[in-house]
Amino acid sequence: MAEVQLQNVRQVFRRSGGALVEAVADVSLSIRDHEFVCLIGPSGCGKTTLLQLVAGLLPVTSGDIAVDGVAIAGPSPERGLVFQRDSVFPWMRAIDNVSYGLKCRGVDKAKRLDIARAYLRQVGLADVERSWPRELSGGMLKRVAVATVFANSPRVLLMDEPFGALDYVTKLQLHQLLLTLWGQYRPTVLFVTHDVDEAMLLADRIIVMKGGRVADDRQITLARPRTVESLALSEAIVHKEVLLRHLGLGALVQDGTAQP
Amino acid sequence: MSRAAIQRLAGAAVLLALAGLWQLASILFPYESAPGEPMVPGWQIIVTHTFLELADYWPGGFGVNAVAQGGARTYAGAALAVLSNSWDTSLRLYAGLALGAAVGLSAGLAVSWSKWSRRLVALPAQILRTFPMMALIPMFQLWFGATFLGMTLFVAFAVGVIFFTGTVNAVGNVADVYVDCARTQGASRFQIYRSIILPAMFPELRSSILLSLGMAWTAVIAAEFLGAQTGLGQIIVFSQYFGYVDRMFVVALFLLLYAAITYALFERLSRRLTEWMPRDHGLGGRDGAR
Numbered sequence: 001m002a003e004v005q006l007q008n009v010r011q012v013f014r015r016s017g018g019a020l021v022e023a024v025a026d027v028s029l030s031i032r033d034h035e036f037v038c039l040i041g042p043s044g045c046g047k048t049t050l051l052q053l054v055a056g057l058l059p060v061t062s063g064d065i066a067v068d069g070v071a072i073a074g075p076s077p078e079r080g081l082v083f084q085r086d087s088v089f090p091w092m093r094a095i096d097n098v099s100y101g102l103k104c105r106g107v108d109k110a111k112r113l114d115i116a117r118a119y120l121r122q123v124g125l126a127d128v129e130r131s132w133p134r135e136l137s138g139g140m141l142k143r144v145a146v147a148t149v150f151a152n153s154p155r156v157l158l159m160d161e162p163f164g165a166l167d168y169v170t171k172l173q174l175h176q177l178l179l180t181l182w183g184q185y186r187p188t189v190l191f192v193t194h195d196v197d198e199a200m201l202l203a204d205r206i207i208v209m210k211g212g213r214v215a216d217d218r219q220i221t222l223a224r225p226r227t228v229e230s231l232a233l234s235e236a237i238v239h240k241e242v243l244l245r246h247l248g249l250g251a252l253v254q255d256g257t258a259q260p
Numbered sequence: 261m262s263r264a265a266i267q268r269l270a271g272a273a274v275l276l277a278l279a280g281l282w283q284l285a286s287i288l289f290p291y292e293s294a295p296g297e298p299m300v301p302g303w304q305i306i307v308t309h310t311f312l313e314l315a316d317y318w319p320g321g322f323g324v325n326a327v328a329q330g331g332a333r334t335y336a337g338a339a340l341a342v343l344s345n346s347w348d349t350s351l352r353l354y355a356g357l358a359l360g361a362a363v364g365l366s367a368g369l370a371v372s373w374s375k376w377s378r379r380l381v382a383l384p385a386q387i388l389r390t391f392p393m394m395a396l397i398p399m400f401q402l403w404f405g406a407t408f409l410g411m412t413l414f415v416a417f418a419v420g421v422i423f424f425t426g427t428v429n430a431v432g433n434v435a436d437v438y439v440d441c442a443r444t445q446g447a448s449r450f451q452i453y454r455s456i457i458l459p460a461m462f463p464e465l466r467s468s469i470l471l472s473l474g475m476a477w478t479a480v481i482a483a484e485f486l487g488a489q490t491g492l493g494q495i496i497v498f499s500q501y502f503g504y505v506d507r508m509f510v511v512a513l514f515l516l517l518y519a520a521i522t523y524a525l526f527e528r529l530s531r532r533l534t535e536w537m538p539r540d541h542g543l544g545g546r547d548g549a550r
Contacts (some may be wrong), residue, residue, distance in 0.1 A: 077446040087441040091459040091536040101445030
């Protein structure tokens with residue numbers, strides 16, 4: 001079980017110029033156990049900040065965030081985060097990266113290496129466990145990051161535009177991998193993206209943020225596994241049109257049937 | 261011939277040219293610092309007389325009598341003199357280096373550790389850092405005399421301020437994403453410093469370490485100038501009294517050799533510690549600091 005509750009969450013920070021900026025303004029959300037939620041919105045809408053708040057890397061200015069009714073206090077491996085930037089430690093071999101969280105919690109060496117090896121195998125990197133990150137491609141590094149976060153058995157998985165910088169094919173491969181792992185380990189997922197197609201492929205629920213507030217909250221009930229065909233169903237098209245309008249891309253939508 | 265061989269040859273040619281310039285200077289400027297002691301001693305003097313004369317600095321022992329007690333100048337005496345004085349200087353140097361590195365590194369890390377440790381350390385360290393090092397020598401001498409402790413502390417001071425500045429700077433440039441990633445995996449602050457900050461900052465700290473190695477040699481010789489009873493710096497001072505430019509020059513050559521060995525050892529260690537780094541881009545950046 002991992003329900004995530006956000007109650008009137010607000011985050012204000014001061015720009016280096018001195019001006020106060022309200023990155024997140026009064027967000028209340030209730031995310032169900034095992035729900036796959038995509039956060040979407042124009043850049044600067046506060047979606048990444050919201051993710052960092054849930055991760056505990058940033059303190060809330062006001063409001064409450066709780067997992068299963070327990071208020072969060074700082075970062076924790078139960079809320080794993082996959083970063084937008086490359087976060088794999090370049091000074092550790094692949095397997096040491098994957099087992100890092102276990103090491104921090106004092107799991108003994110043989111055991112943590114076994115666990116790390118199993119996750120590396122699951123992300124398709126069994127043969128590069130002794131490689132340095134510099135020897136791996138961008139897609140492989142993301143696989144290491146995914147294996148690392150799952151090795152910590154998170155109840156909540158936070159992902160901050162994790163596949164944004166990858167090429168098309170690699171990105172689709174990682175979507176499949178992520179969905180498999182999500183199905184197997186059943187974490188609750190909060191996935192930040194600016195890619196409407198990515199969100200449609202992955203999410204049970206898409207939350208649109210604008211100016212630090214929730215602008216729309218849509219349930220995507222398309223059957224899984226989703227295919228090119230299911231994403232071309234009229235239900236999917238309507239969602240997509242609404243989302244594009246939210247992102248200011250109304251010009252791409254033919255008629256006025258899909259109003260946000 | 262391979263490129264590497266040509267480069268080595270070019271390097272040797274530069275050294276030869278420098279030696280030739282020295283020789284040329286000795287012919288063009290035939291002045292004397294003291295009667296019979298040339299201001300710019302040519303290689304013919306350095307190679308034949310000077311090394312043997314270093315036997316003067318052997319206090320006696322191992323069956324080789326001191327020159328001051330009527331012993332003859334022998335190569336054995338000269339070698340023993342060089343070895344024992346080098347040993348003393350090296351001990352002061354490496355003890356100071358270790359102490360200065362440990363203190364400078366700790367103080368530098370303390371600046372980012374917490375608000376409290378920053379307040380405690382930052383201001384005093386910044387003030388100490390701006391003291392002109394050479395102006396401190398007389399003070400150290402009055403406090404400690406020409407003792408091992410005094411000289412070691414002086415070297416530690418010179419090394420420490422460089423380590424401190426380098427560490428503060430290098431820690432500041434560690435990418436936040438690594439620290440955040442470690443925090444979300446449950447790393448404690450101590451674990452973050454040990455497994456993230458230290459390895460991540462090492463490549464940037466390298467240049468400060470190289471700088472501090474050079475400074476350590478300068479500092480230990482400077483400290484020995486002031487009344488040390490042994491050591492390479494003390495030989496230089498004695499030579500100066502009598503205008504023995506050739507002996508000063510030979511000691512300088514030994515210092516050059518030792519410094520080169522120190523750099524080479526560090527380079528080997530550093531290469532092992534940075535095995536994870538992307539390989540050299542071929543612009544000579546990694547060797548540039550030598």
